[in-house]
Amino acid sequence: MVVVSTSSVAAESNQQLTHPVCFVGSGPGAADLLTLRAAERLRQADVLIWTDSLVCPQITELVPDHCETIRTSTLTLEEVIPLLIDRQRKGAHVVRLHDGDTALYSAINEQICALSDAEIPVEVVPGVSAYQATAAALSSELTIPGVVQTIVLGRAGGRTGVPASEELDHLAALGASLCLYLSARHVEEVQTTLLRHYPDDTPVAIAHRVSWPDEWITVVPLREMARVSQDRQLIRTTLYLVSPALRGGEQRSRLYSPDHDHLFRPRR
Ligand SMILES: C[S@@+](CC[C@H](N)C(=O)[O-])C[C@H]1O[C@@H](n2cnc3c(N)ncnc32)[C@H](O)[C@@H]1O
Structure with missing residues (x-):
């Protein structure tokens, strides 16, 4: 199977006035966290097929009045693909x-493969991920020199499962800044696993619906992660950031150090 690029198909068909199907990342929720390109694609949309179980509804208000909007939360892939093909x-x-x-966990791959089989070109517009929005909401950097220099984006196994080499025990063993998607349902098990690798006072940000109008974010010690999540009955749209970087501190980067010369700031 060959993935067809936008430019090659446009050139070959010499414009029967079809457009690539555009996969757009909506960002975490707030419309002003969309990229400019994403907002432009939404304003040009004739058909919007959207993941209503996860995308903040405010984003869909950007489409023009004539736009047909289709929600996908109740549809299967087998129902979504013919819609994409027919409208394109x-x-x-x-x-x-x-x-x-x-x-990240967007399920675009299976859709792009099906469109490719139908020789329909695609365009992909990225978005701000939940971990970035959460770190920003906390005014935090997740890679603090001398503390932590790696970010792991992962999930607990759950119903979907993960490859054995990516089980949470392996991810946590790094002790890095760990961003856990799709894991709130399994928080008790997650906490138990994490406690095998991180000190029990490691800060954990629990972020629910970041940048939505009802955003809720708190930072708790790891030993409290499960209790606080369960008290709040968090199951969906919740991201965990587990990171020693969330302790703050004043470690500074070499980049701006007076004794560190480099191409743009040679030794004075
Ligand atoms: C199917 S995944 C999609 C992730 C998405 N592609 C991203 O980059 O953020 C859905 C999960 O992402 C996380 N998530 C997405 N948006 C979020 C938000 N606004 N606040 C907190 N977590 C969010 C949650 O862990 C949720 O269960």
């Missing part, structure tokens, strides 16, 4: 909207 072949600007960034 009719010449519509089709936007397929997913939450956060398109590269």
Whole structure:
């Protein structure tokens, strides 16, 4: 199977006035966290097929009045694909909207493969992911020199499962800044696993619906992660940031150190 690029298909068909199906990352929720490109694609959309279980509804208000909008929370892949193909072949600007960034747990791969088999070109517009929005909401950097220099984006196994080498025990063993998606349902098990690798007072940000109007974020010691999540009955749209970087501190980077010369700031 070959993935067809936008430019090659446009050139070959010499414009029957069809447009690529555009996969857009909506960002975490707030419309002003969309990229400019994403907002432009939404304003041009004739058809919006959106993940209503995860995308903040405010984002969909950007589409023009004539735009057909289709929710996908009750549909299967087998139902979504014919919609994408049919509307694209009719010449519509089709936007397929997913939450956060398109590269993370977005299920765009299976859709792009099916469109490729149908020789339909695609465009992908990335978005701000939940971990970035959470770190920003906390005014935090997750890579503090001398403390932690790696960010792991992962999830607890759950129903979908993860490859054995990516089980939480392995991810946690790094002791890095760990961003856990899709894991609130398994928080008790997650906490038990994390406590095997991080000190029990490691800060954990619990972020629910970051940048939505009802955003709720708190930072607790790891030993409190499960209790606080359960008290709040968090199951969906919750991200965990487990990181020694959330302790703050004043470690500074070498980049701006007076004794560190480099190409743009040679030795004075
Ligand atoms: C199917 S995944 C998609 C992730 C998305 N592509 C991203 O880059 O953020 C859905 C999970 O992302 C996280 N998530 C997405 N948006 C969020 C938000 N606004 N606040 C907190 N967590 C969010 C939650 O862990 C949620 O269960």
